[in-house]
Amino acid sequence: MSDEPGFWSSTDFPYTCLRDRHRTATLAEVVTATVRPGDVVLDAGAGTGILALYAARAGASRVFAVENDPVLCRHLRSTVERNGYAGVIEVVEADVHTFTAPTVDVALMELVETALVDEALVSAYNALLGLGTVGPATRSLPAGYTTAVQPVVTENAYDGFEVVALRHDWSFYEGQPEVWGHWPWSPAGPVTPVWTGAFAGEPVEPRVDVVVAVDDPDPRVNGLRVTGELEMPDGRVCGEFASLNGPKVLPLPVRPAGSRALRLGYTMAEGLAGLEVAWV
Numbered sequence: 692m693s694d695e696p697g698f699w700s701s702t703d704f705p706y707t708c709l710r711d712r713h714r715t716a717t718l719a720e721v722v723t724a725t726v727r728p729g730d731v732v733l734d735a736g737a738g739t740g741i742l743a744l745y746a747a748r749a750g751a752s753r754v755f756a757v758e759n760d761p762v763l764c765r766h767l768r769s770t771v772e773r774n775g776y777a778g779v780i781e782v783v784e785a786d787v788h789t790f791t792a793p794t795v796d797v798a799l800m801e802l803v804e805t806a807l808v809d810e811a812l813v814s815a816y817n818a819l820l821g822l823g824t825v826g827p828a829t830r831s832l833p834a835g836y837t838t839a840v841q842p843v844v845t846e847n848a849y850d851g852f853e854v855v856a857l858r859h860d861w862s863f864y865e866g867q868p869e870v871w872g873h874w875p876w877s878p879a880g881p882v883t884p885v886w887t888g889a890f891a892g893e894p895v896e897p898r899v900d901v902v903v904a905v906d907d908p909d910p911r912v913n914g915l916r917v918t919g920e921l922e923m924p925d926g927r928v929c930g931e932f933a934s935l936n937g938p939k940v941l942p943l944p945v946r947p948a949g950s951r952a953l954r955l956g957y958t959m960a961e962g963l964a965g966l967e968v969a970w971v
Contacts, residue, residue, distance in 0.1 A: 701760045705738030707934045708801075714932035718742060718832075722799065723749045724925040725830055730796040733757065733824065735787040735815055740767040740780070742799045747779045754780045755795070757787045787811075788818040794826040800890070805919050805939050806838045806899075807959040813897045814960035816890050827892030835889040835922035840955065842880040842905045845914040845940055849874075857963065858914075858940035863933045876914060876940060879907040885955065889922075897959040902971065904952050914940040915953060915968055941968050 708714060722742055726732060728750030734743040737756035746754045756771070758764050764784040771780045783790065787802075788811070798819070804810040812833075819825045847853050849872065864871040885901045905912060917939045921929045931937045943953070950970040957966040 702762055702766075704934075705763060709739045709741055711932055711934035714935050715741060717927075717929060717932075718801065719745050721832060721923045721925050721927070722746055725749075725832060726751050726797050728752075731755075731793070732797040732799060733787075733790070733792070733795045733819075735790075735798065735800045735819075736802050736811075737767060737782070738763060740770045740782075742801065743767075743780050744770070744774060744776065746797065746799065747774075747776045751779065751797075755783055755790070755792060756780050757783045757785055757790050759784070759786050787815050789822075790819065790824055791822050792824050794823055795829055798825045798829050798831045798890075800831060800833070801935075803833065803836070803919075803921060803936055805936055806886075806917050806957070807836060807919070808957050808961070808966055809963055811960045812836070812890075813888075813895050817894045817897070820892070820894055825892075829892065830924045831890040832924055833890065833921040834924045835887065835891075837884055837920045837922070838886040838899070839882050839884045839918050839920075840903055841878060841882045841916045841918075842903070842907065842912050842953065843876045843914045843916045843940065844879050844909065844911045845876040845942075846874050847913070847942075855942045857942060859937060860940060861933065861937045862931060876916065879909055879912045880905055882918070895959075897961075898957075899959065900954075900956045902952050902954050906951065908951075910946050910948075912946055913943050915943060915955070916940050941966070943968065944970065946970055 722745040726749035730751045732746040732751045732754045734756045737758040743754045743756040802810045802812040954971045
């Protein structure tokens with residue numbers, strides 16, 4: 692159901708993230724450890740505003756809660772007022788790529804989805820660097836990201852059909868087998884890092900082109916499992932959450948005889964439509 696013309700379920704995912712206890716509690720700890728009294732903070736893609744609230748509670752003197760969705764902004768303004776932070780948190784309805792302010796001390800940029808393909812973290816960070824809104828001294832959440840891949844053999848059978856689907860293997864599927872179908876997978880090679888980047892004051896190259904060896908000769912290898920890790924400014928490393936950064940399995944074409952590698956190419960923040968994976 693649309694919340695506003697041009698948006699589909701625009702409030703759904705931020706609310707799911709809010710209800711993810713592990714994700715929200717972890718980020719609360721990271722924000723509290725990162726924000727210092729008097730800091731100016733940017734919350735990019737503020738959603739429900741929970742990270743902006745944690746930043747204000749940690750002692751930030753100013754928090755710019757930048758959100759592009761008008762429905763989220765309307766409710767976020769009410770949240771700010773009801774929690775007594777109207778003098779600290781400013782809700783800005785805008786595309787964060789265009790947001791200008793004097794260089795902030797902390798940038799909360801939870802614009803993250805697996806491999807950073809389908810979310811705007813890299814493009815937003817680079818744009819904000821160019822505008823001077825973030826800089827070398829800005830402490831960023833996340834501070835870095837690593838993408839890894841693993842060739843797998845997957846089960847594609849569903850009710851008598853073979854379904855070739857790009858799989859989003861959220862962890863909560865496994866906890867409710869009576870609700871969600873079970874599509875197993877087995878490894879056909881090691882987990883291999885294919886990209887690592889830091890958000891530390893330099894532009895991030897958005898293009899990834901790699902060749903991944905597949906030494907297992909099994910002709911049934913039919914998927915490439917993609918995972919990611921967030922490096923946090925307080926030093927911890929976080930993998931998947933129930934609502935964030937879950938593993939994906941990319942379907943592969945039938946393996947040609949003799950092929951022992953995969954070529955993977957994509958541009959971060961440009962979406963899964965531009966992702967290409969093929970045997971070589």
